[in-house]
Amino acid sequence: xxxxxxxSPPKRRKQLDLGHLxxxxxxSIVNMYKQSLIDQPTLKMIAVVDNISVAMGVAKSTVYRTxxxxxxxxxxxxxxxxxxx
Numbered sequence: 001x002x003x004x005x006x007x008s009p010p011k012r013r014k015q016l017d018l019g020h021l022x023x024x025x026x027x028s029i030v031n032m033y034k035q036s037l038i039d040q041p042t043l044k045m046i047a048v049v050d051n052i053s054v055a056m057g058v059a060k061s062t063v064y065r066t067x068x069x070x071x072x073x074x075x076x077x078x079x080x081x082x083x084x085x
Contacts, residue, residue: 021062026076029056033062 007062021029036043049067055059070076 021058021066023076023078025058026055026066026069029058029063030070030076032056034066 029052033048036048036051036056048064049060052063055065066076
């Protein structure tokens, strides 16, 4: 048998949770972005977005869109769910 440690695949968002990101999820993306700029200031944007995408389990386009919203307005906007809860 092989003694190599097998890691599980990265977790994606649950199928039921797909849709708009919560404000907390958006804030997590921004916080990860800010932290990666502090930790590795020479890292290119595409690498930062890729790392965040894998860690959060969201699409790269979602990360780009969230960062664009944050950079454009300086804040994150709440997106109400279309589903009644």
